[in-house]
Amino acid sequence: MRRSEQRRAAVVALYQCEVTGRPLEETLGPGAHPFTRSLAGAVAEHTGELDGLIARHSEGWALERIAPLERSIMRVALVEILYPEAVPAEAPIPAEGAIDEAVQTAKVFCGAQAPGFVNGVLAAALRDVRDNGGLAGVGEGNEGT
Numbered sequence: 001m002r003r004s005e006q007r008r009a010a011v012v013a014l015y016q017c018e019v020t021g022r023p024l025e026e027t028l029g030p031g032a033h034p035f036t037r038s039l040a041g042a043v044a045e046h047t048g049e050l051d052g053l054i055a056r057h058s059e060g061w062a063l064e065r066i067a068p069l070e071r072s073i074m075r076v077a078l079v080e081i082l083y084p085e086a087v088p089a090e091a092p093i094p095a096e097g098a099i100d101e102a103v104q105t106a107k108v109f110c111g112a113q114a115p116g117f118v119n120g121v122l123a124a125a126l127r128d129v130r131d132n133g134g135l136a137g138v139g140e141g142n143e144g145t
Contacts, residue, residue: 001033003035003089003093004101004104006033006035006036006039007036007039007076007080007101007105008105008108008109009028009032009033009036010036010039010040010043010076011069011072011073011076011105011109012027012072013027013028013029013032013036013040014027014040014043014044014072014075014076015068015069015072017044018068018071018072019068024040024041024044028040034088035087035088035089038086038087038088039076039079039080039087040076041086042079042083042086042087043072043075043076043079045086046079046082046083046086047075049082050074050075050078050079050082051063051071051075053078053125053128053129054066054071054074054075054078054121054125056125056128057120057121057124057125057128058117058121067110067114069109069110070106070110070114070117070118073102073105073106073109073110073118074102074118074121074122076102077098077099077101077102077118077122078098078122078125080092080093080098081095081098081099081122081125081126081129082129095126096126098122099119099122099123099126102118102119102122103115103118103119103122106118
């Protein structure tokens with residue numbers, strides 16, 4: 001299974017967990033690849049920080065108004081950007097590669113506006129992280145409308 005497919009499997013499991021309330025281990029299923037498990041587990045572990053970053057950069061949108069699938073897509077990309085050590089890989093994916101994977105996933109699974117929205121939020125978050133050297137200010141969410 002390609003890494004892109006494993007990322008998408010993590011996105012789907014996280015989405016199902018959020019929407020149905022079922023445990024992540026259950027939505028992953030027994031045959032989940034170790035990369036998929038690690039990625040989804042890292043997202044679950046850092047959801048608060050990831051959501052803070054998403055909320056901060058989703059101009060005009062409160063976190064709760066962003067579709068759960070789009071949130072899951074962005075969380076997966078951000079965890080690979082911010083916590084590459086949490087996901088086993090020969091080499092971590094470059095930040096721009098993680099954003100591209102997220103945009104491609106949004107093109108497949110979400111509405112027509114989602115890819116641009118995902119790209120904009122993730123690009124702004126990446127600039128913020130690079131400019132500030134980390135997760136400064138995460139948790140100061142955008143109140144949006």
